[in-house]
Amino acid sequence: MKPEVDFVLQSMMVKLMGEVAPAVGDAYVRSNVEVMAGLLAAAAEEYDRAAHVRAEENSAMRRIFGDAAASLPDSALRAEIDAAATEAEPSLRVSDLNRANDRLRALLIELHAFVETRDEAWARRINRAIWDELRASASRRAISFYPL
Amino acid sequence: MIDELARRFAAYLAHQWSDASSIVVTAIERIYGGASRETYRLAVRYRKDGAEAEQRLILRRDPPSSLIETDRATEFNAYAAFHGTSVPVPRPLFLETDPRWLDRPFFVMEEVVGAVADPKLLAEPPYCDHLDTIGEQKWGILGEIARADPSAIGLLDKLAAPALDACWRRELDYWEHVIDEDELTPQPIVRAAIRWLRRTPPPPPRRLSVVHGDYRTGNFLFDTTGRIRAILDWEMCHLGDPLEDLAWALDPLWSWPDRERPGKLVPRERALAIWEQASGIFLDRSALYWWEIFASVKGLAIWISSGREFADGKNQDLIMVLASWFPTDVHDRVLVERLIPKE
Numbered sequence: 001m002k003p004e005v006d007f008v009l010q011s012m013m014v015k016l017m018g019e020v021a022p023a024v025g026d027a028y029v030r031s032n033v034e035v036m037a038g039l040l041a042a043a044a045e046e047y048d049r050a051a052h053v054r055a056e057e058n059s060a061m062r063r064i065f066g067d068a069a070a071s072l073p074d075s076a077l078r079a080e081i082d083a084a085a086t087e088a089e090p091s092l093r094v095s096d097l098n099r100a101n102d103r104l105r106a107l108l109i110e111l112h113a114f115v116e117t118r119d120e121a122w123a124r125r126i127n128r129a130i131w132d133e134l135r136a137s138a139s140r141r142a143i144s145f146y147p148l
Numbered sequence: 149m150i151d152e153l154a155r156r157f158a159a160y161l162a163h164q165w166s167d168a169s170s171i172v173v174t175a176i177e178r179i180y181g182g183a184s185r186e187t188y189r190l191a192v193r194y195r196k197d198g199a200e201a202e203q204r205l206i207l208r209r210d211p212p213s214s215l216i217e218t219d220r221a222t223e224f225n226a227y228a229a230f231h232g233t234s235v236p237v238p239r240p241l242f243l244e245t246d247p248r249w250l251d252r253p254f255f256v257m258e259e260v261v262g263a264v265a266d267p268k269l270l271a272e273p274p275y276c277d278h279l280d281t282i283g284e285q286k287w288g289i290l291g292e293i294a295r296a297d298p299s300a301i302g303l304l305d306k307l308a309a310p311a312l313d314a315c316w317r318r319e320l321d322y323w324e325h326v327i328d329e330d331e332l333t334p335q336p337i338v339r340a341a342i343r344w345l346r347r348t349p350p351p352p353p354r355r356l357s358v359v360h361g362d363y364r365t366g367n368f369l370f371d372t373t374g375r376i377r378a379i380l381d382w383e384m385c386h387l388g389d390p391l392e393d394l395a396w397a398l399d400p401l402w403s404w405p406d407r408e409r410p411g412k413l414v415p416r417e418r419a420l421a422i423w424e425q426a427s428g429i430f431l432d433r434s435a436l437y438w439w440e441i442f443a444s445v446k447g448l449a450i451w452i453s454s455g456r457e458f459a460d461g462k463n464q465d466l467i468m469v470l471a472s473w474f475p476t477d478v479h480d481r482v483l484v485e486r487l488i489p490k491e
Contacts, residue, residue, distance in 0.1 A: 031180035035466045042473055098333070105334035112340055117347070131488045134337050138480040146404060146474060 009044035013037045038147035053140045054097035060133045061104040071122035160249045168194040204259035210252040224255045226382035229301040234292050236378045263369035263377040278374025283413030285376040291426020294357045294390035307387045312352035315389040323449040330456035337480045338448045350438035357390035364402045365411035395439035401478050444479045451476040
């Protein structure tokens, strides 16, 4: 078997921090090496979860849109939300998931702005669901290693 | 390349110091960080009045592209304004915009010798024994900046003076525009925060203050006795609401994940009391909350911008990626925690 990519990236980080950086005399170059090591650690974490995070996020936004579409007044926004709610992922490539994620997030922003100041039960429910998803998204994407 | 820079800098000094001769740069090193300027530490030897002399200098040169788009004159003028006051700053020497010397504009100031800025050092001896001392000075000096009369120190005619009730809007408009221009992907959290800020504007300040713009642990020099020797990085200095600076300095990013000791120094309530006393300004807690939300929005605008600069290939310094990845993650979490409706 071959070592998995995240393991390799983590090993590179350890090598850079433990062996390469201490051997670099120039402080500016050494700091650059340390930054590279920090980025490799974050990249290793992202490698394993990238597709999962995006697929989960896209799915959560589509669920919110499905719920909202039934209550939104008839409008262009409703038509867009309705269509987005039933979209399927074209593939599990990160680039495809990102393109869908961008479209869904842009719609989420519009929906959020629409519901957040409306004093109706359905709007409050959707607003709550959006905030819960934003919290979940921030948590899903959180980088566990913090180099600063 | 750095030797060539040293040679050209010596030629510049010869132009500036007409009463000196035999000017040689004996040491030069680039300082890491400072993504808005290239920063170099230099030692210079020369002869003057028949005697040999040496001076340590800091050179701050505009990069081809930067994390924060600023005018180097803003920073230079702030140093000139505060030099010799109770707010410690390095002595500024020259501001040069003619590209014939070093290709890009730059300014020069005296180096503050025997002091460090790296926040990570606060966890190590001897600095960890002086956290209270450093913290008291940090919040006290910020209060002094807020108390300073912009007119008396010569900044009123160098910086735009917004109407008091326009301070918040000017800042929010500016940073929202940065996000509009630079975001690589839609940002639902920061957009929600911006809408909240516009729905609930803060009261105007009682008077205009000098706002440092990036006052935080990491942007001041401290020594082994715990003395703060200089406040640095004034490139975002402007006139505005002093709570803007206070909120930025309190931001959880600077002590992440610790929320109790902003900037890894004294506890939050102690910091606020010191600032209130030093500034002479009554602290409006709800206004401060607005500015704390704004601080995270401004932070996100800067991190978004740094990601754009790197992605577009305008600045390939890896610190741009570091700034894009890690602080974005923290500020998204901070904003959600603060703005999510309470049950």
